Amino acid sequence: MTIQQIPQYAMICGALLNQPEAVAQSLDTCHLKGTEVFMDEVHARTLSLFNSPEELEALAERLAALQVKRLHCSYWAWPTALLTQNRFAFAVEAMGGEEAVRDYYGDLTGAHLYDRWCQEYELACKLDAQAYTFHLIDYAPIDGRWDFKIPVSDIRQAMVYMIQRLLNELDARNLLSENSPRIELENAGYGLEYGMQDAPDAAFVLDQLYDPHNKVCLAWEINHLLHATGVDKQTGLGMFMLPEDEKTDAMRRIEARSLDAQGLCTAWVIENLLDPRTIHHVGAVHLSDCVAKETAYFVRGRLVEPWGSELDALPSWEDMEEYGVNIVLRDYDSHVPMGTRGALDIERIKDTLNTLATQNDDFVILHELKNEADILDAVAKQQAVMDL
Template structure:
């Protein structure tokens, strides 16, 4: 399998960390390349210059720009208006009131991926709040999933209208949402249902499982592994895992990964795993997107939008979206390696992305993660 690493911009460049590891290249966030409010390029010459520059820096994968609540904005307009306070504020955030800017930007990003002959474009379509933890979802998880199928179909249609889809075009990998914080495709069944609803004549759609996002759902209390979710979000299959393996929290978490990554309905569709770890929680912090007490009161006591946004982000990064190196949180290499090998055997071109985007020392954390894999038999 090809191995990649997520890198951030340093002085406008996206350089692979100094490493002896056999990396095939990097994935970058398009919003780090050019602010998501702006066009990515203004014409063919600029597109090809940009593509050549990124290729020279061994960028091989692009991650889509994303905005808070795209499903709510595009299909349930009342919800984002309630967050931002007015249609004018909504338009300022999304670029307009009909979603044209989002689709134009996504099409430009995919055009760049094509010009680079990139392996994949990660389409991370999630509903989350512009201030983490301040609101609770007023539209159902199922309504968000239905909207996301519609948005994905509209995206493919927009790409086709631009002449960007072909058998040789980069694959489009749908990344899973994080539990507690976000709504969107979160389970194998969610992805299976979404893929059935979307016409994909060129067979471009694949699944990219972010392991950290799956681990948002789990924790332990009194040495018992459990899902820290509202009862009605715990499916029958999840309840079985909790009852069968909860006495061993690490095994419980590993079985949760296995249930999704190796789900029969997605066989051959899982093209990438975004690998990182997550600390084991001992309590639930977010429920349906809203912070629980006492943190919610601390959040609402912040004096302005910016300070609320910072408080919510720190809660997310501290307890959920931490992206720790493998072996420093819940998981071990022994739990992960058999899943990766099985996926490699099932899916031609399967890739592993080292998703350590929060690292303060990427070479060190990448080595830690790779060592944990080797200890697991990689």
């Protein structure tokens, strides 16, 4: 398989969810196989997705009109605390009490989360979808408000629990079969979140799973891989903006090469996408870039100064949430199109996708440009830059 033969999909959100004609035209023009949607945007995550076969049918018809072939799971903050009860008392206190926790998660056990995820997968089956994207990510309800209280290793192990329980719940409902959608595990970013972050983490998760239907694979979110990267303002060299004890051996090895930011960012993406332990488990590459940072705004989940104090001084939960999210979307989850203002070497990323395609003929590309004013136009431009 060559890079031009890799099946392609596009993430759609916002106003596009009500513009099936525009979506259909763009898919035809850009030769896309379909779209992916965020399920929380389709139907609020606090609610059941459907309450009758008729509601399921109507929802499937709505998404089919948008050419939806990939569903992105609803997700919640601090899943480790809720699902494993690790530091649960801290989560209850931080979120404002037991009733606030019930309002956010639906209950105190995680039952609503799994009911909702199973309904989303049932909808994916109804649509004959290509994949269901599942987060293996732990993040705070307000970005930057708190330090992480749970050790990284505990969070990583909790990610195994999250996906294994999902597989077991789906199997109990007879939703898994040879032809049901695959489940793609999306990697976490750095600084403001933890979870399954790199290829060794992915191998750690996959090695422990009981997956008799062979449904689970990986979704490499390139933008998330780049959360840890930036520029050393003193030397001008690329660096991993993490505490020393969070840097992996691979990160230290790449830093020792004294690369500029573009070289370091590109080397890190290649390191993970082509890791021999996981290369044959890659189901998707989420294609977008990230701005090269000069400041590590988040360390172990907490906003550094002076931004941390500015956030703390805000009068309401909503104001703090907006403050943190704005920094995240600007400097971390920027999802800028390839070839614009991002950090990556485009030619080397094209070569990497070609190499991946020669060793794995079962992965797809998802254009994830959710922050662009005109998503479909941005997809077309990214395709042109990447020779797709």
